Amino acid sequence: MRLTPIRAAAAVAALALLVPFAPHLLAQQQEAAATTRAPDEIYSDLSLFGEVFDRIRSEYVEAPDERELIRAAIQGMLTSLDPHSGYLSPTSYEDVQEDTSGEFGGLGIEVTMEEGVIKVVSPIDETPAARAGILANDFIVELDGQQVMGLSLDDAVKKMRGPVGSKIKVTVVREGVTDPLSFELERAVIAMRAVRWSMEGDVAVLRLLRFSEQAYVGIEQAITAAYAQRDGVAPKGIILDLRNNPGGLVDQSVKVADAFLKQGSVVLTRGRGPQESARYDARPDAIDQRIADVPMVVLINGGSASAAEIVAGALQDHKRATLVGTRSFGKGSVQSIISLGPNGAMRLTTARYYTPNNRSIQALGITPDIEVRQVVPEELQGRDEIKGEAGLAGHISGENEDPEAEVAGSSVYVPADRAEDAQLQYALRLINGEETSDLFPPKPAS
Numbered sequence: 001m002r003l004t005p006i007r008a009a010a011a012v013a014a015l016a017l018l019v020p021f022a023p024h025l026l027a028q029q030q031e032a033a034a035t036t037r038a039p040d041e042i043y044s045d046l047s048l049f050g051e052v053f054d055r056i057r058s059e060y061v062e063a064p065d066e067r068e069l070i071r072a073a074i075q076g077m078l079t080s081l082d083p084h085s086g087y088l089s090p091t092s093y094e095d096v097q098e099d100t101s102g103e104f105g106g107l108g109i110e111v112t113m114e115e116g117v118i119k120v121v122s123p124i125d126e127t128p129a130a131r132a133g134i135l136a137n138d139f140i141v142e143l144d145g146q147q148v149m150g151l152s153l154d155d156a157v158k159k160m161r162g163p164v165g166s167k168i169k170v171t172v173v174r175e176g177v178t179d180p181l182s183f184e185l186e187r188a189v190i191a192m193r194a195v196r197w198s199m200e201g202d203v204a205v206l207r208l209l210r211f212s213e214q215a216y217v218g219i220e221q222a223i224t225a226a227y228a229q230r231d232g233v234a235p236k237g238i239i240l241d242l243r244n245n246p247g248g249l250v251d252q253s254v255k256v257a258d259a260f261l262k263q264g265s266v267v268l269t270r271g272r273g274p275q276e277s278a279r280y281d282a283r284p285d286a287i288d289q290r291i292a293d294v295p296m297v298v299l300i301n302g303g304s305a306s307a308a309e310i311v312a313g314a315l316q317d318h319k320r321a322t323l324v325g326t327r328s329f330g331k332g333s334v335q336s337i338i339s340l341g342p343n344g345a346m347r348l349t350t351a352r353y354y355t356p357n358n359r360s361i362q363a364l365g366i367t368p369d370i371e372v373r374q375v376v377p378e379e380l381q382g383r384d385e386i387k388g389e390a391g392l393a394g395h396i397s398g399e400n401e402d403p404e405a406e407v408a409g410s411s412v413y414v415p416a417d418r419a420e421d422a423q424l425q426y427a428l429r430l431i432n433g434e435e436t437s438d439l440f441p442p443k444p445a446s
Contacts, residue, residue, distance in 0.1 A: 049073070071343075075152065078346060083112070083392045084335050088345040092154045095161065096337065096345075100212055100249055106161040106190050107168070109134060110246045112392075113153040117141055120172075121386070122244040122303045122412060125196070125209060128185040134172060136244070136303065136412045137383055141180065142171035162187050175383045197222035199229060202236035203431050205424070208256070211248030211307040216255035220287060223259075227290075234294050237431030239424065240311075241299045243325060243414050247306025250280075250334070257314040258282040260296065260321070262289070264356060266314045269334055271351030276334070282314075295441045296321040297427040300368055302386045302410030305329035306353075312366045313355035319442040322430070323368040325423050327410040330389035332361025333396055349396060363390040363398030365410070369439045372423045374413050385409035 053073075056064055075087040088096060095104070108127020111118045118140040123130040141148055143159045151159075160168065170183045195218025196207045204226040206219060226235050240260075247253075250267070257266040261282035270277045282288075298321045300312050309328045315321040334351040353361045365388060376384045387409045389395050415421045429435035 074346070078348065080394075082333070082349050082394055082396050084331070084333060084347065085349050086154070086347050088337070088347060089154065090342065090344045091158065093337075093339075093345040095158070096347075104161060104190055105164040105187050107170070107185050107187060108190050109140075109160065111140070111153070111157065113156075114139075114392075116149045118148050118153070118156050121246060124190065125207075127190055128188050129170075129183075132183045132185055134170070134183060135174065135380075137386060138172040138174050138181075140170060141173050142169075144169050145171075164189050176379070194218040195222050197226065199226065199235070200239075200418075200424075200428055201432070202230075203239060203428055204235040204237070205239045205241060207241040208245055208308070210245055211250075211252040211256070213249065213252065215248065215252040216259065219256055219259050223287060223291060234291065237295045237297065238291065239297045239299060239427050239431070240315075240321070241424070242304045242308040242312055243299050243301040243423070244303030244412055245305070245308035246303065247308055247331065250307060250310070253307035253310040254280045254282075257311045258285065259287045260291065260315060261318055262292065264318055266356065267310045268354040268356070268358065269351040270354065271334070276336075276351040295431055297430060297440070298323050299423050299427060300325045300328045300366060301412055301414070301423070302326055302329060302388055303412040304366070305331040305389075309361050309366050310353060310355075313359065313361060316366065316369065316442075317356040317359070319444045322370065322437075322440040322442050323366065324370045324372050324427050324430075325368045326371060326373060327367050328365040328388075329386070329410070330361065330363045330365035330398065332363070332365075332389070332398060352396070352398075360399040363388075363395055365389070369442070370426075370437060372426045374411060374415065374422050375420065376411070376413050380413060384411045384413035386412050 053066075053069065056069060057066060071087060071089060078085045078087050107129045108124035109129045110121040110124065112121055113119070120129075120134060120136055120138040120140065122136045123134050140156070143156065146159075148156055160170075162168070164187055167184055167186050170185055172181050172183070174181055194209055194212050194214040196209070198205050204222070206222050208215060208219065223238075227233070254266045262284045263282055266280045266282055268277075268279050296315070298312050298315055300308070300323055304312065304325075305328065309330070309332065312323055312328065316323050332353040333349045334353065335347050336350045338346045338348055340346060355361065355366075374384070390398075391409070414423075418424055426435060430437065430440045
């Protein structure tokens with residue numbers, strides 16, 4: 001449906017509501033104070049937008065869809081702020097809501113956009129992508145023969161999702177491999193079970209895949225099941241595996257951390273105004289009381305991001321767990337999903353995360369107490385690292401950000417065979433007393 005002149009003017013006015021965010025956040029990135037512009041200057045720029053919009057409508061070689069033009073303008077404005085802000089079309093907004101619920105039809109790949117192509121952050125365990133052999137740091141260049149270059153991230157994700165049982169051909173470029181690799185994948189229900197657990201001897205290993213709505217419930221059920229398997233006897237230790245966990249819902253990160261803490265702050269947020277600033281606290285409950293004396297190790301790596309970093313940072317600051325692995329991703333910013341009614345929603349960065357000890361996570365990540373690197377197969381050496389938030393173009397700067405962080409990177413490699421998993425095996429030896437460290441168990445501040 002075409003926009004009438006009145007609707008076009010309304011669309012331009014709607015853009016005016018969004019423009020004030022851009023100078024402020026851009027100024028933060030440039031480490032300069034934001035300059036307040038006079039309203040007449042802002043509306044002069046909006047007049048320029050209106051002029052370009054009208055010229056496109058009247059002179060472009062084919063009649064454009066005005067609604068899509070407006071949405072593309074909003075998308076461009078939001079994506080210019082930082083890598084995590086963006087516009088969600090009505091369909092994409094539904095997908096986001098579906099994703100947080102924990103189930104959809106797709107391939108099982110966590111992706112990001114880099115240099116115009118889709119980069120794999122990590123394949124999700126036990127999904128078509130993981131079983132086919134798609135790896136972190138692969139670049140997806142074609143989907144069913146269509147080049148990804150030129151597609152938005154949301155459009156590419158939409159193409160990868162679809163009816164369960166339908167097939168799609170995914171072509172990837174892998175560093176160190178001369179020719180592109182092709183995979184024919186059959187879409188499946190990505191159930192996104194949040195937690196998988198097992199007993200390694202007397203030690204409970206809880207693998208938290210992502211922070212969907214099932215995260216806390218999954219942790220609670222895993223701990224209950226571990227006790228039941230041992231006839232009510234506490235496990236000798238707990239390993240919480242947050243490696244390659246891309247994050248998710250903040251409220252779930254607070255609940256998961258609360259499961260292991262009886263009191264104190266879990267995370268602090270600070271934004272532009274007081275409404276974006278908050279403190280989230282742990283409360284005593286039956287779970288933390290039950291496992292209060294059970295020693296704990298948390299595993300992290302370069303794929304541990306956002307909500308995973310909140311939990312790791314909280315347990316580290318409260319001396320509840322020893323962190324083992326490699327430095328985390330460093331995504332320490334809050335994205336608010338703001339509904340635009342029938343027009344979808346906008347994802348806008350509104351605050352930064354801080355650990356209970358007031359450490360900024362943004363672009364810095366969480367440094368483990370004990371660094372343990374994996375033994376990487378020769379064919380993957382040099383390609384197992386991801387640069388993290390500090391390596392993303394246009395990222396929001398972190399306090400005391402290390403300029404070397406972008407160069408250094410952090411490994412995301414986790415062997416499928418647990419016997420070859422150096423980080424997991426080290427954590428098990430710590431808990432079983434076969435390995436000793438002054439950092440395990442952590443000593444609370446006196």
